[in-house]
Amino acid sequence: MKYVLMFCSDGADTERFARMSDEDRLAQYERVARWFADNRSKITGGNQLGFPTNATTVRWSADETPLVTDGPFLEGNEVIGGYAEIDVADLDEALRMAKAWPPRGAVEIRPVLG
Amino acid sequence: MVPSRSGRCLAEGRAGSADEALARVFRDEAARLTSSVVRLIGDFGVAEEIVGDTLVIAIERWRRDGIPERPGAWLTTTAKRRAIDRLRRDATYARKLADIDRGGEIGPDEVDDRLRLIFTCCHPALAPNARVALTLQAVLGFTTSDIATAFVASEAAIAQRLSRARRKITEARIAYRMPADDELPERLASVLAVLYLAFNEGYLSSRPAAPFRRDLAEDAAWLTEGLANLMPREPEPLGLLALMQLNLARSSARFDAAGRIVLLRDQDRVRWDRAAISSAIALLERAGAMGRPGPYQVQAAIAACHAEAETWDLTDWVQVVLLYDVLMSMTPTPIVRLNRAIALREIAGPEAALEEVEALAGELDGYHLFHATRAELLRDTGDRETARVAEAAALDLTRNEAERTLLQGRLLTM
Secondary structure, three states: OEEEEEEEEOHHHHHHHHOOOHHHHHHHHHHHHHHHHHOHHHEEEEEEOOOHHHOEEEEEOOOOOEEEEEOOOOOOOOEEEEEEEEEOOOHHHHHHHHHOOOOOOEEEEEEOOO | OOOOHHHHHHHOOOHHHHHHHHHHHHHHHHHHHHHHHHHHHOOHHHHHHHHHHHHHHHHHHHHHHOOOOOHHHHHHHHHHHHHHHHHHHOHHHHHHHHHHHOOOOOOOOOHHHHHHHHHHHOOOOOOHHHHHHHHHHHHOOOOHHHHHHHOOOOHHHHHHHHHHHHHHHHHOOOOOOOOOHHHHHHHHHHHHHHHHHHHHHHHOOOOOOOOOOHHHHHHHHHHHHHHHHHOOOOHHHHHHHHHHHHHHHOHHHHEOOOOOEOOHHHOOHHHOOHHHHHHHHHHHHHHHOOOOOOHHHHHHHHHHHHHHOOOOOOOOHHHHHHHHHHHHHHOOOHHHHHHHHHHHHHHHHHHHHHHHHHOOHHHHOOOHHHHHHHHHHHHHOOOHHHHHHHHHHHHHHOOOHHHHHHHHHHHHOO
């Protein structure tokens, strides 16, 4: 069963990350790399995403005119930093992977249709 | 179908006991029915829907014709028929249909089925009130209407809640199986929380007419006992069962003749069921012997302190506060802190307790018992004016008729 894991963070997480020493940040990157390595057989795709400040969003107004705005869809502090496409037996396996995600923050697990 | 003795009761129109008989049958048969249908269809979501429909059909027929001699077989046959209809309508199930037509029978009960069922209904990925609704229907045989009545919600709202939960189980693929050993503590906690929520809803119902709905509380206790029997090496189900039984043991004394709530401190302890208390404490000791304390065992121990005390004043309050300290180390919630403060008052006085309570204002502002407790402590420290305001705030927030009467009474005496 396919799911997408979306790796999210909010203002508090971003702050915590910014205040990390270079050493700690390096250690964090290593933990993340290890997570990808450990779960290699279950991950079928994914990417780290560019900063939300470089995002562009298309919305529709009530009269169905598309509106283009600078910035991400999510308002305020919340950011999707990256995603992984996974293929596992069921939700419990997806949960196990998500719970092991080192940076913490939040991980959304969304089933892939079809 | 030959009507049974309870069928004749139905025919004679003794509605109360007939409905009780129906409820008992559904309670006894629901889990087995759901497990059978899941095994037949392979999809929990669809199976659960069929079970819900089957219960409704059964109520209509049995009220008219009486409860059949073998109700379990009747339910299974009816559910199977609906399942086949359903499979026929949906092409993706064509293969399953072929299996059944070839004479695939619903197999015998497996011991693990009931556990699998309970754990699936209580999966943490489902919203808490969805877990409760699913458990009540699929495991205890409540109809959508029964659940709506129990939770003072519309039938449409409950139907939608069940429908969403079934869909999520299917679309997010929540597996129908026992959790792995390392997942078990968290998963078991989720199950016990559902059972306790259902118990409390029955124990202090928010329905206007009946302040104490025994059946939901008793059904939750019944299921907890079943769970404890299925998991004999786990202490927390025993702890929860002891807690429920200790609460139920006091039920005769909780309301006076006029249906008003009697506070624990004022209850006539002669009316407590001493045999039930002894039996509950024995369960708690059995749990304790396993050497793995947990929040429900601690809450039961607190309830046991009350149960063993001859009067409110003779309660071992030092022990109660100590137990709350332990509970805080396990589940540091504002409500536990509030309850600890109530006990603290008995050993440290109202000022110390009030200080604790005031600190919870931010988190518990929407909780009527917070305001009621605060009101009492303010009165005890002599601040009658502020106490009156707090009591009014409590009254505003409580939905339960018996509690409203109690709080109104207290407001009048301020």
